[in-house]
Amino acid sequence: MAALVYYYIKTKKVVHIRRVPGLDAIEEAVGRSAEMGKPVICSFGIGGFTYWTLAGLAILSHVAHLTAKTGSRLIVPTGGGDQALIVRPVAEEIVKTAYTMEGVEDQYTPDDLPFYSGQQYAYIGGYVGVMQRVRPGSVIMTGSHASEAMNIAETSNTVGAITITSGSYISNVAALACASDYILIGEEAPAAGAYLSDDPAQRASIRVQDLFKWLAIAVMILGLAARSLGNDLMLRLLAT
Amino acid sequence: MAEILKNKQLQIIVMALSFLFVFLPYFLNVPQLNTASTKLVTICSIVTAFTVALAVIAQFRRGMNIINRRSRGWYFKAYMLVTLVLMLGFSLMGRDSGPYQWVMFAVVNPLSSVNYGILAFYMASTAARAFRARNTKALMLLVSGFIVLMYQAPLTGAYFTGFEPISIYLGSTFSMAAGRMFLISVTVGAIVFGVRVILGKEPSVLGISKEEK
Amino acid sequence: MMAKENGGILKWMAEYDRRYVYLVLFLVMVGPLLRPIGMPITVSPDTVQYYNVLQEVQPGDKIFFTLNTEFSGYNEIQSGIIATMRVLVEKHARVCFGVAHVEATIIPDLVIKAVQAEMTANDYQYGRDYVILGYIMPNEAAVAAGAENFHGVVTQDWLGRPIAGTFLDEITDWEDWDLITDFTTGICTGYIINHYALRGTPMIINCIGVSIASEKPYLDSGIIQGLLQSMRGGAELEFLIGHPGPGLTAMDGFSFGHYMLIIFILIGNVGYFGYTRQQQMKAATEGSKNG
Numbered sequence A: 001m002a003a004l005v006y007y008y009i010k011t012k013k014v015v016h017i018r019r020v021p022g023l024d025a026i027e028e029a030v031g032r033s034a035e036m037g038k039p040v041i042c043s044f045g046i047g048g049f050t051y052w053t054l055a056g057l058a059i060l061s062h063v064a065h066l067t068a069k070t071g072s073r074l075i076v077p078t079g080g081g082d083q084a085l086i087v088r089p090v091a092e093e094i095v096k097t098a099y100t101m102e103g104v105e106d107q108y109t110p111d112d113l114p115f116y117s118g119q120q121y122a123y124i125g126g127y128v129g130v131m132q133r134v135r136p137g138s139v140i141m142t143g144s145h146a147s148e149a150m151n152i153a154e155t156s157n158t159v160g161a162i163t164i165t166s167g168s169y170i171s172n173v174a175a176l177a178c179a180s181d182y183i184l185i186g187e188e189a190p191a192a193g194a195y196l197s198d199d200p201a202q203r204a205s206i207r208v209q210d211l212f213k214w215l216a217i218a219v220m221i222l223g224l225a226a227r228s229l230g231n232d233l234m235l236r237l238l239a240t
Numbered sequence B: 001m002a003e004i005l006k007n008k009q010l011q012i013i014v015m016a017l018s019f020l021f022v023f024l025p026y027f028l029n030v031p032q033l034n035t036a037s038t039k040l041v042t043i044c045s046i047v048t049a050f051t052v053a054l055a056v057i058a059q060f061r062r063g064m065n066i067i068n069r070r071s072r073g074w075y076f077k078a079y080m081l082v083t084l085v086l087m088l089g090f091s092l093m094g095r096d097s098g099p100y101q102w103v104m105f106a107v108v109n110p111l112s113s114v115n116y117g118i119l120a121f122y123m124a125s126t127a128a129r130a131f132r133a134r135n136t137k138a139l140m141l142l143v144s145g146f147i148v149l150m151y152q153a154p155l156t157g158a159y160f161t162g163f164e165p166i167s168i169y170l171g172s173t174f175s176m177a178a179g180r181m182f183l184i185s186v187t188v189g190a191i192v193f194g195v196r197v198i199l200g201k202e203p204s205v206l207g208i209s210k211e212e213k
Numbered sequence C: 001m002m003a004k005e006n007g008g009i010l011k012w013m014a015e016y017d018r019r020y021v022y023l024v025l026f027l028v029m030v031g032p033l034l035r036p037i038g039m040p041i042t043v044s045p046d047t048v049q050y051y052n053v054l055q056e057v058q059p060g061d062k063i064f065f066t067l068n069t070e071f072s073g074y075n076e077i078q079s080g081i082i083a084t085m086r087v088l089v090e091k092h093a094r095v096c097f098g099v100a101h102v103e104a105t106i107i108p109d110l111v112i113k114a115v116q117a118e119m120t121a122n123d124y125q126y127g128r129d130y131v132i133l134g135y136i137m138p139n140e141a142a143v144a145a146g147a148e149n150f151h152g153v154v155t156q157d158w159l160g161r162p163i164a165g166t167f168l169d170e171i172t173d174w175e176d177w178d179l180i181t182d183f184t185t186g187i188c189t190g191y192i193i194n195h196y197a198l199r200g201t202p203m204i205i206n207c208i209g210v211s212i213a214s215e216k217p218y219l220d221s222g223i224i225q226g227l228l229q230s231m232r233g234g235a236e237l238e239f240l241i242g243h244p245g246p247g248l249t250a251m252d253g254f255s256f257g258h259y260m261l262i263i264f265i266l267i268g269n270v271g272y273f274g275y276t277r278q279q280q281m282k283a284a285t286e287g288s289k290n291g
Helices: A002-011 A021-036 A051-070 A084-101 A120-134 A148-158 A170-179 A200-228 A233-238 B002-006 B008-026 B031-069 B074-092 B099-130 B136-152 B154-159 B163-198 C007-015 C018-034 C045-055 C071-090 C102-114 C116-121 C140-148 C189-195 C209-220 C230-241 C246-290
Strands: A040-045 A138-144 A162-167 A182-185 C062-068 C094-099 C130-135 C179-184 C203-207 C226-229
Touching: A002 A200, A021 A040, A021 A051, A021 A138, A021 A162, A021 A182, A040 A051, A040 A084, A040 A120, A051 A084, A051 A138, A051 A162, A051 B163, A084 B031, A120 A148, A120 B099, A138 A148, A148 A162, A148 A170, A148 B099, A162 A170, A170 A182, A170 B099, A170 B163, A170 C209, A200 A233, A200 B163, B002 B008, B008 B031, B008 B163, B031 B074, B031 C140, B074 B099, B099 C018, B099 C071, B099 C102, B099 C246, B136 B154, B136 B163, B136 C246, B154 B163, B154 C230, B154 C246, B163 C209, C007 C246, C018 C246, C045 C071, C045 C203, C045 C226, C045 C230, C062 C071, C062 C102, C062 C189, C071 C094, C071 C102, C071 C116, C071 C179, C071 C203, C071 C226, C071 C230, C071 C246, C094 C102, C102 C116, C102 C130, C140 C189, C179 C189, C189 C203, C189 C209, C203 C209, C203 C230, C209 C226, C209 C230, C226 C230, C230 C246
Parallel strands: A040 A138, A138 A162, A162 A182, C062 C094, C062 C179, C094 C130, C179 C203, C203 C226
Antiparallel strands: none
């Protein structure tokens, strides 16, 4: 897989990727918030440096650029876990850099990245509180959220915000699909950084993802056929 | 020295080497590699623990800054810092009894349980709002949701046994397939994400913006 | 015509305030808790499978009792935790408590307090029969290191006393555990599965309701040997072992809560078809008339 990614990066082939409604909606959501004069809330999860959190940071970077361009206020609730303490400085750096790159460094306010405790439910208390007080135009909740995802999505719906979420656990996906306006399922969130980027190398890695999924489907069908014929070769090949 | 440590290429090289140290022992049984891998993993745990302590210090400094400036909500910061110091003191006085246990049972447990319990109400209101038979797919979702909810209620099985086989069938086929599909797609996404990180194509890892890259 | 005349009630059914859901749900769940009714329950096949695994535990088996839950999750799965511990004590297994969350460090004390009578009856002694290690699984690195070289990672219990001289002297790596009983809200379970269960260590899980869909694939593929599902599974286990507890107490409210939710969903659908859909069709008709 690494070799395939490297091949695509080197050949710089232009890769077509289907539209992901959830990611396209981010721009619409921020724009709507700007029109209504309401802030945008964007969170990147409560985990440490897992790949869900990194995906959330990639989306945070994109949202920060958009809010800097549109002049909307961006609030980034941080905390929720012990590991979140480590990620927070990176998030601050990302938001500050985005505002600096857009030439509006004076609009960056460190107080808009409040730390709401390293305890999950204390964090959600603060998060829900800020949503109830500021009444955001949109809530973009990506990254590694556990059970508090439901709290956030439902409260966001209550205050009338556009809700864009990503389900990092299968159990979250089901609940968030009901509660959110847009949802990023499975690898759509980790692919966000590549999807939103103009870098052909990054977009090529999404193509490799799809190729590998086709391979997985082929192996599944082969395994199913082999097992039906009484042969467990595929099972033994894939067993750990 | 600081400039060398800030170098992005160096950070990517360290990440790639760390990946190899942890990844290769799964496939190659080299005792020295296994030892190095275990040591590296242990070092990571210790570094993480120290990073948490560092973050607490950073929060303390930031909190004192906010209190000194009397910014909006400074009293909440003061409350946070006081409780932080108190809990530290309580834990040093003993964790199996005394004020530490009292705070855990009388404050932390009820507060986190309440927030967790609220989930049930949010789930209920979401389900009541979302399960509308707007089209055929939504109708199928509604019917299957009805069957699963009836089965999940323990009382149902005592009087209506018909829900169990259908619910178990739905759970072990469609739900199982969706769960495994999700696991496969997430795993594939994670692997490719990791490859992008190691090749230096994922700027969010290093805390830089795409333009800065 | 009917929709117009009954626009009031149908409109309410389509657009009722969610606070009515909260209030009714609260009443139907708290009522049976305050005044239990004692309604019958059935036992699911998964709980029977979990119970059978526990019945195969032999005296002296080394059990890694992992608590991957915060306090809030403990309130949901405490029935399964206490019932499982009760069975293990009655089997005279040797139990090592490890937790994966800072809040869970005092949960072993709660569990031991709940089964104190059984432990006293079976002459359980700290060090020989059970050890509490505390917060030893903060992340995957710690779980992985513990699976490879247990004594390289853990040298003392959660009160700082050395574990040398306890039954943990017999543990070197993942192979030495006879069973892992994991009680989880999803914190470290994946790591334990990766570094223990996939290497062949028998493992059973008691998870919260929202994690069932995540853990079920592992059960069906044989990676784990048993799955106790949330508070209901704990109640069923209490029923199977003949020791009623907090799980069985909550089942009346559990059932009524589900039924109330179904009723609200049906009300919403009646309102949708009786009011919302009519309004949408009316708006579409007027829109096409106006061009």
